[in-house]
Amino acid sequence: MNRRPDPRQTAARPELAPRVRRFSAAERWAHRATAVLMGVCVVTAAFLYLPALAELIGRRALVVTVHQWAGIALPVPVLAALGSRALRADLTLLNRFGPHDRRWLRAALHRDKRRSSRPAHKFNAGQKIYAAWAAGATLVMLGTGLMMWFTHLTPLTWRTGATFVHDWLALTLGVVLAGHIGMAMGDPEARRGMRTGSVAREWAEREHPLWLRERKSSR
Template identity: 75%
Template sequence: MNPRVDAPAVESAPSARVRRFSRAERWVHRITAALMGVCVVTAACLYIPQLAELVGRRALVVTVHEWSGLLLPLPVLAGLASRAFRADMTHLNRWGPHDGVWLRKALRRVPGARPAAKFNAGQKLYAAWITGATLVMLGTGLMMWFTHLTPLVWRTSATFVHDWLALTIGIVLAGHIGMALGDPEARKGLRTGSVSREWAEREHPLWRS
């Protein structure tokens, strides 16, 4: 499906900035990132012996890890009350021919501009993957938490999936943060809600808001 093309939400001045994220969207991202960070740090303290010895108080770390994981979906669910957030969810789930071109150029490291609407194909893949991974982690975590609800073989399998998927999430998150650190204007968009017109036209030439 081709991306929607409407009038861009920018001012007439050449130096105008483009509104990219609403306040609600920025807070959803911040709270989700904070909860995910707590999950990752507490998991590291539980599984890396050196950190476990340094931090101690394993029971408290387990409790913080469990509750931060349980709360992780709530910011997204609360964000559904925002029209702008729902619109961006639609953008993230809408794929077009330009996304295939973006992926091919990215995989082959072809220099030059890559076609992208409000979100590029890499961001769409990341959003889909991290959403699925979070749901799997929530499900397996609940099996490990409420041990009396499932048989031992289920809990053993859940532990295996939970541990290895946690490692994968840590690696993917590190890549996500690395990409963000390499794009100051994208970070500014998440911090202030707007990006420069030049950045929007260069990185997301098909984006119209």
């Protein structure tokens, strides 16, 4: 039989709880809403861009409108969730790179998969770079999209450039998003963390040891 810690005891001593809080409700909803909007953008883009899909569905004016509004709305969930202290704290963690992040990146570059050479706090260095790049790329897509939408705002050469950047960045973003989703598919506990807000202690110990250690020592 599994020996579960007594709930009364773990309430008093959270370091013994089997599950560790990872994401607040505001963060999870911001992630969910962003994912849905991004999904709408990607799917409508595919129907506008890929000839086989365009022939399948047509309705170009409608698809364009849905794509535009989903794109405009894309930053809204995260901006709204900036009111949450948990999200702001996580943004700080995502921003700052320590010596362990350099070790993690070096190991990633050398395809060194040993846990010991990939130290990570709440977010590993790969997740940090993904977050920063995805945020920047989303805003570039939004800016270039607006230039293509409101054609009178900018001169033609800018618009042609915006189309070029929007097309190629869309392709890049698609590949990177596929990587993001692929890694989540390969890690059910990470997905559970984003779905329920908490993760198994063993998982945190394995994937984010510096984070767990700090949680213990700061109590």
